[in-house]
Structures are given as C-alpha cells and as structure tokens.
Amino acid sequence: MNFNDTPDEAKFRTEARAFLEANAKRRTPGSAPSRNVDRDDEVIKTAKAWQAKKLASGFAAITWPKEIGGRGGTPIQQIIYAQEEAQFVTPPGVFDIGLGMCIPTLVKHGSSEHAARFVKPALKGDEIWCQLFSEPVAGSDVAGIRTRAKRDGDNWVVNGQKVWTTGAHFCDFGLLLVRTDPDVSKHKGLTMFFVDMKSKGVEARPIKQVSGGAEFNEVFFTDVVIPDSQRLGKVGDGWTVALTTLMNERLAVGIATGILGVDDFLTLARSSDIDGEPAIRNGAIRDRLAQFFVEAEGLKYTRYRMWTALSRGETPGPQSSINKVVSGRMMQDLGSLAMEVMGEASLMTGEGPGGGAFQRQWLGAAGFRIAGGTDEILRNIIAERVLGLPSDVRVDKDTTFAELEAKRSKR
Amino acid sequence: MEFDFSEDQKLLKEQVARFLREKSPLTVTRRVLESAETHAAEVWSGLADLGALGVAVPEAYGGMGLGALELCVIAEEVGRSCAPVPFQSSVCLATDALVQFGSEAQKARWLPELIAGKIIGTVAVAEAGKSSPSQLATTFAADKLTGTKLPVIDGEAAGLAIVLAGGAGGATMALVELGDSGVTRRRVETLDPTRKQAEIVFKGAAAEPLGERGGGARQLQTLHERAAVLGAFEQIGGAEASLYMARDFALERYAFGRQIGSYQAIKHKLADAYIKIELARSNAYYGAMMLSSGGADLPLAAAAARVAATDAYEYASKENIQTHGGIGFTWAADPHMHYRRSRLLALSLGGATLWRNRLVTALEKRNAV
Structure with missing residues (x-):
C-alpha cells in the first residue's frame, strides 16, 4: 500500500504542474479555492480565457476521446489534474455543468451535426451551457415536471417555469426537459430539447439563497419557440436522456x-x-x-x-x-x-x-x-443500488400525468 | 496510488473466507455459545493449518514471514464469521507481543507453538474495575507473579498469558505459563460466551519479564495500537455480516403487504450502516498502511480506525436485531451473536470514549502549535 504515482502518472502530474506554474498563481496555503463567487461579466471573461488556455494545452477535456477534441486520457489523469489545479488560483468552474453534464448528453443522444456544431465552442469556453430540469413542483421527483411543449409544425412552443438553474443569466444554451404528452404516465410523456437562452420568451431571475448568494435562477418560458431539430432523443424518451445527465451530476456535485x-x-x-x-x-x-x-x-x-x-x-x-x-x-x-x-x-x-x-x-x-x-434520495440510492433493497412503492406508476395533476389540485 | 490490498492478499482473504464459511458457520458459534467449550478447537487448528495464526511471524519461528496486511485480511474474515476462536487474544495480542518485545529465547520457545495452535495466548490487564497500568495491584518481583486478573478474555483456553503487573518502577509485562501450580482459574459469565473468559489468580506463579522492566505501560500502548488496526478489520467483517443479515431479512419479511426492505425507515437505516462501514474501512486501510510500513502516523491512524469500526459494528449489529423485529430478540435467531461480539471487541482494547480521547491527543501532537 502506498500513495505513490505510477511512472506514467508521475509524468502526467509533472506536465500538469508545469502548465499550471506557467499559467496560474499558486494558492496561499489555507485559503479556499475560488468557487461559487459572484459571476459578473469580468469573472466570466477570465473563466473563458482560462478555459481556452486549458484546451490549447490538452487539459480541458482529459477523458474525452480525441475525435471530439478531448485528450483521450484516463480518469486518473483527470483526477491528478484536478488535484494539481486545486493548488492554484483559477477562475470559478462555470463550464463544469456544460462539459460535465450537458455536452456528454448532447453527444450521446444528439446527431453528428449537433456534435460538430456545439462541442468545440463549449470546450473552448466560447459557449456556456446550463441544465433546466427542476421545477417548483418537481425536485427529487424530477419526472413530475409541468413545463409543457406543444408541437407546432416543425417547431415546439414551450410554456412553464424551471428553477435552480445554475448560471442561467450568463449561459448561452440550456438542456431543457419538458412534458410533451400529459396523457401517459409521468416518465413516458417527457422529451429533451436544447434551447438558445437568448430566445424570445426566456427570462432568468436570480434566486436569493439562505446563504445570501444568488448562484441559481428561476427561468420562465413564455411561448418560447424551439425548432424540432433541437430535440435530443425521440419524443417521449426524455427520461432516458435525462438519466444520462443526472448520472453525471452526482459525480460532479x-x-x-x-x-x-x-x-x-x-x-x-x-x-x-x-x-x-x-x-x-x-x-x-x-x-x-x-x-x-x-x-x-x-x-x-x-x-x-x-x-x-x-x-x-x-x-x-x-x-x-x-x-x-x-x-x-x-x-x-x-x-x-x-x-x-x-x-x-x-x-x-x-x-x-x-x-x-x-x-x-x-x-x-x-x-x-x-x-x-438530497440526503434522503442518496440514502435510497445506496439502499437500492448497493444493498439491493426494493425501490419505493410508486403510487403514480399506472396513472397518467394529467390524472395525477387533477388529483393534486382536488386536495 | 496503491491504496488497496494486493491480488495475493485478496486471494489469501478468499481462502480464509472459504474455510470459515465451511467450517465456522454461525451454527458453530452457537455451539460454543451454548456449551462449556471455551472455543471451537477444530476451527482453531484449521486456521493453524492454513498458516493463518503465524502469517505475520518471521519464518525463523515457523511463521509465513508475510506482514500486517495479510493479518488484516484474515482478521476481517474471522470477524465476518463471528468465529468462536481466540484470534484477537492469541494472534493479535499475545503472538504480536512476543514478536515485538520478546527476547530471542522467548520467541524461539513460544512462537512455534502459538503458530501451530498448540498453545493459546492471551494478554491479561484488567483487575475487576481497574485497567489503567498505574492502578494495577498485581505484583511481579523476583520472577514471581501475584495478583488477580478479572476478566481475562480467552483466559480459560489460554496456556500462556502476558500479564501486566504494576509496581513502583512502573508496570511490567510478565510472561507466565498458566499450567503453573501458582495459577488458579475460574470461569466467569460474560456477555459473549463464544469467547469464554476467566478470573485468573496468581499466587507466586513463576513468570519472566517480557520486554523492558517498568516499560509495560508503553509496551501495552504500542501493542494496543497495533491490535486496534487488526481489531478494526475484525469489527468491519462483523459489521458487514450484520448488515447483510439484516438486508436478507428485510427482503424476505413482509409487513403491511410489502417487503419491509421497501420502507425508507429500513432502507435508510441500512444505508447508514453501509456508510459507517465504508468510513471504517477507509480509516482501517490507512491504519493498515501505517501498521505495515511502521509509519509515524500509527497512533492517530489506529485510533481513527478503532473509533470508526467500533461505531460501525455497534450500529450494524444493533440495527440488525431491530430490523428483525421480535424474532431478532429470540435466543434462537442469529443476530445476537454479532451483538455480543460487537461489545466484546468494543471493550477488549478499551472503549470508544478512551480511543476518541487518544485520537485527539495524537491529533494535537501532529498539529503541534
């Protein structure tokens, strides 16, 4: 047992450290890394410049395949880089959600045109992504969302409200989970899109947190038009697509x-x-x-x-x-x-x-x-996936979403 | 980063696990629980045949000449099976004490027999309510030992004891053969009868010092730190066995039309047990690394491993009974064997409160102002 790097790991660490020494300032011991600070325009600009630098030196997407602009490296290299970077003063990770969750989802469930158009700008830091899943009525039970998309020819028209969207006010694109069919059970009527955050009818308002900060937003959608070409996966397959994103989220948070x-x-x-x-x-x-x-x-x-x-x-x-x-x-x-x-x-x-x-x-x-x-959901996950205990009894399984909503409003 | 056991160590673990699954299921633990047997002699000799009792002892004394890491994986499996054998007393304490502090002659005399399982060793410290070295009334002078040790874990099965005696010049460890005419023993009823305990009375029994005269307190602390790491693995094994026993029951028991394992009250409780066990395991790995490498961080690492593992085993074993409900409180059901063992292991090297205090003392030392 030891904590030593293998020769290959040590070589990579030296490389990573050299890159950081040349491009960033070492953190004074005991000071906290600069995460979750107010993300004003200046900070975003610095973050974008830093991301471009990382990409140029091969440290932006270490584990991604070379074909899509990554380094083709290993998870342990990613960890080594993170360990080293933590010792330096670097801009807040405004790309973590996009690169950690949204883009992998787009690559997996979108077309090759999507990948060709969006991966590079995201990697380079030119475009920032956010995730639009949670709603005031649907947190842990995210499949219970109400935001509705109705088909209109080659487009969809979206109305509703999202919440807890990190960085919505400075993001360029968002991964958007919506309900396209309320007349089937709640998991089945969902569809995933991505949306240009500058679209007409999208409005982000910061949420003031208990801690005083405002890192999150609520995002309102009023008759927002999204072309069908921005759909990820089939109509009604949104839950499967969302699971790809959520699995990456737990690793990130x-x-x-x-x-x-x-x-x-x-x-x-x-x-x-x-x-x-x-x-x-x-x-x-x-x-x-x-x-x-x-x-x-x-x-x-x-x-x-x-x-x-x-x-x-x-x-x-x-x-x-x-x-x-x-x-x-x-x-x-x-x-x-x-x-x-x-x-x-x-x-x-x-x-x-x-x-x-x-x-x-x-x-x-x-x-x-x-x-x-939440702590409670995580305990459920340990109990179910690790210990093999049964999932919670779901009383909403054989009911359409519309019926669930009717029941809820009657109470 | 190589913060895990090696392939060979995992193979050894599986070999011992297979032996214990076959030869020491809980029916054997129960047999000793319900009889006058001091321990399961056939399991003990089987472990000796596997080389498990001398895995960390140099080959010169008949051991396998491997190290502490091998002993850790064996300890975990002994704990998992709740085997009614004096593993901690004889292997982790008495044998290790001889290896650490024994003279060449003492090692040559005793280690081969201990490793072969021909004689069982134990360490005797407690004197009824007293166990701090400075409080001990047992005396050791002119190679004669006098005093009463109570309780001595595995004290009835043992043929050899390392006794901590008090004295003006400080405590001393004394090595004494329990067959000596100056030794009398009496079994005492305890919480865990699967490891029988005794009162041992020494009246001028022939004994010799182990290690330094007057250095007994320091030696005991070192010995306990080393044994705390091994004990943590034993506790983790027992905790996992308890957790999965509860899990299996929660899958098969129905209440209110559902498996009880589908209720969050049960799921979250068992998830908490899993969390405690993994925290303990990670601390124990670091303890194992310090133990096997002679690292300076051993006092802190050992205390952390012990505190975490004691907590994990206590929680998992009590909630195993709770998950079982009424049946879990019956003598006939299995959960209480781990409940009992968790107490024995929690107290045998000193309780969690003592070790939490030691942990902070070691931390203060590491972070010296």
Whole structure:
C-alpha cells in the first residue's frame, strides 16, 4: 500500500504542474479555492480565457476521446489534474455543468451535426451551457415536471417555469426537459430539447439563497419557440436522456471543495474557552472532534480507494456514493459546533470571529445537503443500488400525468 | 496510488473466507455459545493449518514471514464469521507481543507453538474495575507473579498469558505459563460466551519479564495500537455480516403487504450502516498502511480506525436485531451473536470514549502549535 504515482502518472502530474506554474498563481496555503463567487461579466471573461488556455494545452477535456477534441486520457489523469489545479488560483468552474453534464448528453443522444456544431465552442469556453430540469413542483421527483411543449409544425412552443438553474443569466444554451404528452404516465410523456437562452420568451431571475448568494435562477418560458431539430432523443424518451445527465451530476456535485475542516476546528478549539477552560480540554468537544476526524479521514481515504481502482484501470466500487451524504451533514454540524465554541460573538457574521467563515459554511451546508440529490434520495440510492433493497412503492406508476395533476389540485 | 490490498492478499482473504464459511458457520458459534467449550478447537487448528495464526511471524519461528496486511485480511474474515476462536487474544495480542518485545529465547520457545495452535495466548490487564497500568495491584518481583486478573478474555483456553503487573518502577509485562501450580482459574459469565473468559489468580506463579522492566505501560500502548488496526478489520467483517443479515431479512419479511426492505425507515437505516462501514474501512486501510510500513502516523491512524469500526459494528449489529423485529430478540435467531461480539471487541482494547480521547491527543501532537 502506498500513495505513490505510477511512472506514467508521475509524468502526467509533472506536465500538469508545469502548465499550471506557467499559467496560474499558486494558492496561499489555507485559503479556499475560488468557487461559487459572484459571476459578473469580468469573472466570466477570465473563466473563458482560462478555459481556452486549458484546451490549447490538452487539459480541458482529459477523458474525452480525441475525435471530439478531448485528450483521450484516463480518469486518473483527470483526477491528478484536478488535484494539481486545486493548488492554484483559477477562475470559478462555470463550464463544469456544460462539459460535465450537458455536452456528454448532447453527444450521446444528439446527431453528428449537433456534435460538430456545439462541442468545440463549449470546450473552448466560447459557449456556456446550463441544465433546466427542476421545477417548483418537481425536485427529487424530477419526472413530475409541468413545463409543457406543444408541437407546432416543425417547431415546439414551450410554456412553464424551471428553477435552480445554475448560471442561467450568463449561459448561452440550456438542456431543457419538458412534458410533451400529459396523457401517459409521468416518465413516458417527457422529451429533451436544447434551447438558445437568448430566445424570445426566456427570462432568468436570480434566486436569493439562505446563504445570501444568488448562484441559481428561476427561468420562465413564455411561448418560447424551439425548432424540432433541437430535440435530443425521440419524443417521449426524455427520461432516458435525462438519466444520462443526472448520472453525471452526482459525480460532479459530490465533492465539496474549500470547506473548513477538522484542522481549522482544532485551531479554533485551542484558542477558545468554554467556562474558563480551553475548549480543546473539554471532553465533549474532544469527543465530537474525534468523530469529525473519523468522518473527514474516512471520506479522504474512500477517495483514495476510488483513485486506486481508477489507477489500476478498474471500475471503482460503490463506496464513493457515501461522499456527499456524509460531507453535507458534517459541514453543517462542524459549523454549528464551531459557533458554539466561539460563543455569542459568532452570531455576528462579518465582524464575527474568523470573519464568519464557519457561519457561511453552516448556512451553505443546508443547501449542499439538497443540491444534486438530497440526503434522503442518496440514502435510497445506496439502499437500492448497493444493498439491493426494493425501490419505493410508486403510487403514480399506472396513472397518467394529467390524472395525477387533477388529483393534486382536488386536495 | 496503491491504496488497496494486493491480488495475493485478496486471494489469501478468499481462502480464509472459504474455510470459515465451511467450517465456522454461525451454527458453530452457537455451539460454543451454548456449551462449556471455551472455543471451537477444530476451527482453531484449521486456521493453524492454513498458516493463518503465524502469517505475520518471521519464518525463523515457523511463521509465513508475510506482514500486517495479510493479518488484516484474515482478521476481517474471522470477524465476518463471528468465529468462536481466540484470534484477537492469541494472534493479535499475545503472538504480536512476543514478536515485538520478546527476547530471542522467548520467541524461539513460544512462537512455534502459538503458530501451530498448540498453545493459546492471551494478554491479561484488567483487575475487576481497574485497567489503567498505574492502578494495577498485581505484583511481579523476583520472577514471581501475584495478583488477580478479572476478566481475562480467552483466559480459560489460554496456556500462556502476558500479564501486566504494576509496581513502583512502573508496570511490567510478565510472561507466565498458566499450567503453573501458582495459577488458579475460574470461569466467569460474560456477555459473549463464544469467547469464554476467566478470573485468573496468581499466587507466586513463576513468570519472566517480557520486554523492558517498568516499560509495560508503553509496551501495552504500542501493542494496543497495533491490535486496534487488526481489531478494526475484525469489527468491519462483523459489521458487514450484520448488515447483510439484516438486508436478507428485510427482503424476505413482509409487513403491511410489502417487503419491509421497501420502507425508507429500513432502507435508510441500512444505508447508514453501509456508510459507517465504508468510513471504517477507509480509516482501517490507512491504519493498515501505517501498521505495515511502521509509519509515524500509527497512533492517530489506529485510533481513527478503532473509533470508526467500533461505531460501525455497534450500529450494524444493533440495527440488525431491530430490523428483525421480535424474532431478532429470540435466543434462537442469529443476530445476537454479532451483538455480543460487537461489545466484546468494543471493550477488549478499551472503549470508544478512551480511543476518541487518544485520537485527539495524537491529533494535537501532529498539529503541534
């Protein structure tokens, strides 16, 4: 057992590091990576320039095949690059959703013309994509969406509302899941399109989150015309297409970067008092700290196990599925305990101890536990896919969507 | 990155697993639970024949000369089968203590017999309510041991004990043959009768020091750190067995017209057990890496492995009973064997509270200000 790179991996790491050294600034230790900042025009411009640079040097789509502009590399190379990049100051990942979820879906379910037109500009950072699935009435049960597309000759006319769309206000295209037939069961009446976000009738409004930020939007569709040529997959096959996207989503959302961890808490506990005694000498604090340590280390080494499988060219085991469900709750609990240690002063955010970092983490964790699969959905997935337990009983299986809606409005 | 066991180690694991599935199913555990047998002698000698008892002992003493990683995979399978054998006492504690601290003569005298399963070893620390080295009343002077150890896990099956004795100059580990005329034993009733425990009274029993005189406390801590990693694997094996026993039952039991495994109350509980087990396994892997490489991070890694694995086994075994419902509380059903074993393994090297405190102490040391 060891943490060493193979000779090939070491060579790739050197290459990646050299690229980063030449093109980015090293992060000062202890500072968080610059994710989820306000995405104003200037930031988007910087991000696009950085993406173009990455593409030119072969680090933009490491695992994609060469034919579509990728490097033709391995998953472990992707991970090595990410490890290295995390040590540098780089613009926020505004392309993660497009390249991680939308474009792979387009390549898999679209035509060769689609791929020829859209892959390159997305890779280069010229065009940014977003995902338009969730709706106010359909979150975990995303197949329950209401946004309706009606056929009109060679076009479709779309009306409805999407929600939790990351970056809708600066995106160029969006992957759009709509209902095309309400008179069949809910999964069967869906169809996938992509839409030009500058189309007439598309309006994005930011959602202010509990954490104060506004990274997400609600997007309204009013008589938006979409040509049938922008359909991905067959009419009524939208759910199958959506699953491709969602499978990629869980991989993307699973890793919380730049959060405060056990070491930060230890530092805090050493410099704070509880009832006149150093907090770190308090038995209850030590007990909780040990528990956090075990969870944080457990997640770290679970990742190492996954990387080992990838390094060996094997398929990683299902254990990676625990990552988000453990880290979300840990972020939240660690934040709350840290505030307890800091005392009343931690009720202040800006002027509070530590500049309010633990407070921000505590607020943000409430959303992290929901985004990209709630704690509850993730437990279901572990129970069903890993342990082989039956899926939940579905009372809406043999009912048309229209009937479900009628029932709902009667209540 | 090679953060996993090798192909050879996985083959060894499967070989031991196959042996235990065949020779030590839960019916054998139950046999020892319900009888006066101290352990399943045929399982123990079978493990000895496989070389499992001396896998990490140098070849010069009859061992296989492999390492801690091989011992980890065996421990996991012993835990999974809930085998009624003194694996932790004899292999992970007594044998390892001899390898770590024994003189050349002591190793040559005892290791071959321990490895062959001809004699069972144990480590005796607790004296009724006391187990901190500074509190021990047992004395060791002029090669004579006097005092009472209670309880001693596998103390009835053992022929050889490493006894921690107190004293003004600090605690000392004393090696004593339990056949000595100065030794008397009495079985005590315990929570896990599949590993019988005893009170052992020493009245001037002949003994010799193991390792440094006065260095017993330090040696015990090292020994416990090493055993904590191995014990974590044993706990993980037991936790997985409990989880899958619950899963199987949840698939076959119907209530309110459905398999109970289709209710989220059951699904989420079992998903939580899975999560705890994977966290424990990942911590235990790092512990194994530190143990096998002699890494300086062992105290922290061992504590983390133990804390996580104790939690996983405790949770999985208690929720296994809960998932079974009423039948799970019957003597005739199997879940309680793991419930009992989880307690034995949780306490045998000191409880989770003690190890959480040790973990933070080690962390403070690593992150020295």
